[in-house]
Amino acid sequence: MEPVMEVRQVAKRYPGGRGVANMSMQVGKAEVWGLFGPNGAGKTTLLKILTGLCHADAGSVKLFGHDIKGDFASAMSRASCLIETADAYEYMSAERNLKLVARFYPGLPDGRIDEVLELVGLARDKRRKVSGYSLGMKQRLAIAAALLARPELIILDEPTNGLDIEGILWLRGLISRLAREEGTSFLISSHGIQEMEQVCTHGCIIAEGEIIRQGTVAELTHGGVSLEAAYIAAVNRPAKGERKRHA
Structure with a gap:
């Protein structure tokens, strides 16, 4: 089955070095992906690229088989997004x-x-x-x-902002129901990892503009750890340069 979203080696750099590099991932039908990372890791940059709000320097993004840069209208015709502010x-x-x-x-x-x-x-x-x-x-x-x-794909950037506990529970239930009953796919950037663990089928952890771990929630939490613990372990591991210096 063709992926709902396919990201291949996407890169975007801003003056000062911030941005994203070599990001690749696929989202399938009815999958709920959580996108996790520290502030400044590149989450919002990636979401803006995926929705055509800014252009990547390299790589490609396809939604439902349509390239977001070459055929924006077709790519976004079955998708919707909420990026940064309501x-x-x-x-x-x-x-x-x-x-x-x-x-x-x-x-x-x-x-x-x-x-x-x-x-x-x-x-x-x-x-x-x-x-x-x-x-x-x-x-x-x-x-x-x-x-x-x-929409068949919904991309959300911190959707629980401003919601109280009741609202967060409502949103969690809504996402689960739409994925289960209507086959809707989601990509959700959030700092609320504990909440997302209860609704996500997959997770993608990014740091310093790169994907450092991704997979099903079961794969990320292998060994009985929580998704939060898996996230902390991933983002606190030495950076590539540090690993090379200590090798």
Whole structure:
């Protein structure tokens, strides 16, 4: 079966040396991938490359067999994303914001906006201006926008930002259900490793712009360790240069 997402030797360097290098990974149908790494490791850079928000210096990204650089519209036609911030027009209602988003998806079924607002718990507040929303409510609205067109791949950058404990449990359940019942694939960047361990099927650990470990959660936690412990062990191992000097 063709991968939902295929990343081959992607590299991007910014002035000062920050960025990502030689990153390769594949996401399959209904897989839930967690992307873990310290601040500045390159997680958001990678997500921006995967969604066409910035261009890689080298390598390739394909979504559903379409190259993100050469055929952006086809690549993103079955995907959605929430990167960095939950933006919305604050002087408009949640319902009105989603109607604007819906204009990018011709043929969206009648009632889909109400359906996703119910799904994220904003149905009762759909006509309130977003300026009166809490941070958690704004995050739920952004997630509603990402779900609107029933994407087959959803890329999320710190989706639990602003969510309380109840909201985190809700999101965890939503991700599991969509993957299980609708075959939706996810790539989720998060610092909440303990939460992600309960929902992810796969994990990818990056540090200093490189992938240092990836695989199924079972593979990463082999030996009975937690995903958090596996992450700490991976990111704290000596860097390549250090390993060479001590060899």
